[in-house]
Amino acid sequence: MNLYGLIVFHHVxxxxxxxxxxxxxxxxQPAVTAHVRNMANELGLTLLAPKGRxxxxxEAGERLAAHAAKLFALQTEISRDIAQFRDGEAGELRMVATSLPANFLLPEQLxxxxVSHPAVKVSMRTMNASDALDALLHYEADVAVIGGGGEMRAGLARTLLMEDELWFVAxxxxxxxxxxxxxATLMQEPFIMREPGSAARERLLSLCSVHGVNAPEAAMQVSGVHESLHAVAAGLGVAFVSALEAGRAVSxxxxxxxxxxxxxxxxPIVLYTRKGEALPPVAQHFVDAIAPKAELPA
Structure with missing residues (x-):
């Protein structure tokens, strides 16, 4: 059955x-008449009868018209939905982020x-930097936001969102x-260490290596910023954290x-996307709202 023919019949x-x-x-008009005639021939039924001008x-025409009306309503809904998706007004924003931006930067932006995209569904998963980049590469997310800068990965583009300070806190x-x-003296203190693969842990170990001092011993290993700050406040050790994370507790x-x-x-807090690929419209709108245009060098 010719679906466009049904739409033509609906308007008739x-x-x-x-x-x-x-x-x-x-x-x-001849094209309309041809569509209606072809529909009638295909069904083997008379659909229209003359009535004055x-x-x-x-009866067959009324039954077909009822079905055609449903098809037209569906066509209208499809067109509206696709237009909203294309314009970035509908769809799903799929993000992964490390704990720093997930807890202290992105909520306000989201x-x-x-507010400006009420029909958009937002999905954000918090994970360490390495896992977040893996998720992006495996198409489990469209955008990754990494605190600490993350690492360069083939196939990914990086854009610097902002920089904040790194603090030692006790x-x-x-x-x-x-x-x-x-x-060197500070590194002799027991530390609250983040899990392997986290940006904070890698930055601390890199700092020790650059300055030629021994890495601190871990009094406790935790897998989240809130756990880290609570352990420090309890006096269990020193931590190396972002100012965004610790600023309120310090104040x-x-x-x-x-x-x-x-x-x-x-x-650095860095936005990652798949290099050379167009973002889904919703993700592109979000990136345009939060990110500068210039990419970091590969």
């Missing part, structure tokens, strides 16, 4: 006129995005609280900064 039935249907569809639907009662000490006096001599580090 609704308008009650071949001429009006032709005007609506912007095709010729107009037309009358036969609230703003949802409990307010720690003997080094609000003091400046040599890095409330729950944690205290410790300055390592001659150490000042910035913590």
């Amino acid at each position: 039935a609704v308008s009650g006129s071949v001429t009006k249907a032709a005007d609506i569809l912007k095709i010729s 107009g037309i009358l639907l036969t 609230v703003s995005f949802r 409990s307010a009662a720690h003997r080094f609280a609000e003091q400046q000490v040599p890095l 409330r006096g729950e944690l205290a900064r410790v300055w390592a001599e001659e150490v000042e580090l910035r913590n």
